[in-house]
Amino acid sequence: MKLSARNVIKGKVTKIVKGAVNSEVTIEVAGGTQIVSIITNSSVKSLGLKKGKEAYAVIKASNVMVAVD
Template sequence: MKLSARNVFKGNVKKLVTGMVSTEVTLEIAPDLEITAIISKASAEGLGLAEGKSAYALVKASDVLIAVD
């Protein structure tokens, strides 16, 4: 995977809070260091996100995106 974003943080999904339309995804990227993003429920399902699964937080400008291999 090649990206233009320079700030890419690999972590493990620590918590998912799923609502009617969106899902709040919290990644633990280091011990006691977390980053949280709100993405669409459809995107979370499409990425197959689950607690304990590896994922990436991508930070570009003011946005945080979640990605998986």
């Protein structure tokens, strides 16, 4: 797999919550950090995502927001 994105983080799928059109997919990465993504149900199916399967969180963004209390 070759990608232009610089942030590719390997982890395991811990949860998939299916909706009418999209699914919320949670990937647990090193240190127990969880990354959540919303992808289409057809993408979940074509990638064969299931709880316990290894997957990559690929992050490519033009900006990142920062906030404090």
